[in-house]
Amino acid sequence: MNIRAKEPARDAARLKPAPRSAAEAAEAARRRKDDPAYRVDSERRRGRGAVANPTGRYEPMQKESFDDGWEVEEGLPSLQTELIVEKPRTIISKNDSPDLSFDKSINPYRGCEHGCSYCFARPTHAFQGLSSGLDFETKIFIKPTAPELLEKELRAPGYQPSTIALGSNTDPYQPVEKKLRITRGILEVLNRTNHPVGIVTKSALVTRDIDILRQMAERQLVKVAISITTLDPKLARKMEPRAASPAKRLDTVRQLSEAGIPVTVLVAPIIPAINDHEIEAILKASHQAGATSAGYVLLRLPYDLKDLMRDWLAEHYPDKLNHVFSILRETRGGKDYDADWSVRQKGVGPYAWMIGRRFESAAARLGLNRRRSLAMRTDLFTPPARDKGQLSLF
Numbered sequence: 006m007n008i009r010a011k012e013p014a015r016d017a018a019r020l021k022p023a024p025r026s027a028a029e030a031a032e033a034a035r036r037r038k039d040d041p042a043y044r045v046d047s048e049r050r051r052g053r054g055a056v057a058n059p060t061g062r063y064e065p066m067q068k069e070s071f072d073d074g075w076e077v078e079e080g081l082p083s084l085q086t087e088l089i090v091e092k093p094r095t096i097i098s099k100n101d102s103p104d105l106s107f108d109k110s111i112n113p114y115r116g117c118e119h120g121c122s123y124c125f126a127r128p129t130h131a132f133q134g135l136s137s138g139l140d141f142e143t144k145i146f147i148k149p150t151a152p153e154l155l156e157k158e159l160r161a162p163g164y165q166p167s168t169i170a171l172g173s174n175t176d177p178y179q180p181v182e183k184k185l186r187i188t189r190g191i192l193e194v195l196n197r198t199n200h201p202v203g204i205v206t207k208s209a210l211v212t213r214d215i216d217i218l219r220q221m222a223e224r225q226l227v228k229v230a231i232s233i234t235t236l237d238p239k240l241a242r243k244m245e246p247r248a249a250s251p252a253k254r255l256d257t258v259r260q261l262s263e264a265g266i267p268v269t270v271l272v273a274p275i276i277p278a279i280n281d282h283e284i285e286a287i288l289k290a291s292h293q294a295g296a297t298s299a300g301y302v303l304l305r306l307p308y309d310l311k312d313l314m315r316d317w318l319a320e321h322y323p324d325k326l327n328h329v330f331s332i333l334r335e336t337r338g339g340k341d342y343d344a345d346w347s348v349r350q351k352g353v354g355p356y357a358w359m360i361g362r363r364f365e366s367a368a369a370r371l372g373l374n375r376r377r378s379l380a381m382r383t384d385l386f387t388p389p390a391r392d393k394g395q396l397s398l399f
């Protein structure tokens with residue numbers, strides 16, 4: 006088995022899909038399921054979320070597997086996680102998107118080994134010339150200098166503190182963090198400088214840093230959001246293969262809450278006909294574990310994520326493939342995805358409306374979101390001391 010470049014002209018539909026009906030797109034996913042040039046053998050991708058590794062959308066040539074008579078794919082080793090050191094010049098990213106509650110974020114990692122099939126960050130791997138599929142969960146970019154860069158940026162004259170979202174794009178507590186401790190280094194800087202932070206994760210590893218988070222919570226400098234999509238461990242294993250199990254995530258909510266750290270549960274994403282029946286149960290279990298607020302996001306599928314999601318459904322829930330997408334399209338104005346910021350998180354139409362009402366009434370019954378969101382303090386911010394290596398002018 007080998008890889009060869011393939012003229013995009015031979016299969017333009019795959020590289021740049023033409024508008025298709027829901028039924029045509031589903032049929033294409035079923036055909037891909039049996040296409041050895043497209044799919045990766047299930048043994049090689051054991052414990053991974055995506056079922057394929059399609060060529061990145063900016064690549065001039067498409068890659069495909071072919072049998073060259075030397076090795077059969079079944080004999081190849083399973084996909085290993087590869088770490089790639091990145092040396093960015095700055096670490097705080099800024100955004101002005103009106104549907105986001107933060108304007109600054111830090112992502113210590115690019116790519117995410119948790120491998121959630123629905124992850125909206127997957128298509129960002131195309132910027133590295135990589136695939137949104139298996140590359141996203143096996144080729145992880147790490148930023149070991151993040152704590153130093155952060156310190157430098159916080160020290161800049163005129164820096165204005167506002168809550169930094171840690172892991173807005175990819176999980177700051179993915180498995181490699183256990184060894185690298187980059188996220189912990191960032192928290193140490195934020196704690197030292199009294200800078201507010203909001204964390205989003207699906208990992209129990211966040212409890213390792215309770216010692217820091219507890220101190221920050223006492224000064225209203227931290228909130229943690231735990232994303233819980235299902236209480237069913239079998240579904241979680243298929244959908245989020247390397248993230249913490251649902252039971253571990255609930256235990257994480259419990260440990261953080263008991264330490265006095267405000268916890269939000271995020272039912273994100275809600276996938277029609279896959280986990281939408283669990284909204285009330287997830288909120289109830291999270292509330293019992295100590296969460297005080299909750300939010301949700303309806304599945305959103307930018308760029309090639311729509312076809313990766315179809316591939317995942319074709320493998321795990323073939324009978325639901327058409328149904329899931331017909332509901333999704335109804336919530337996205339007849340398309341697979343609508344990037345308009347005013348509707349991208351919650352969708353439109355009767356199904357989206359019904360999900361919103363179910364969520365609101367369950368949250369209200371449990372007393373979630375009762376208090377107005379706890380304001381994070383920025384008035385305590387103390388810029389880091391001057392770098393000892395810098396010479397004083399005076």
Ligand code: SF4
Pocket residue numbers: 117118119120121123124125126174175176207245248
């Ligand atoms: S944990 Fe978050 S960032 Fe990681 S794959 Fe899942 S959704 Fe994406």
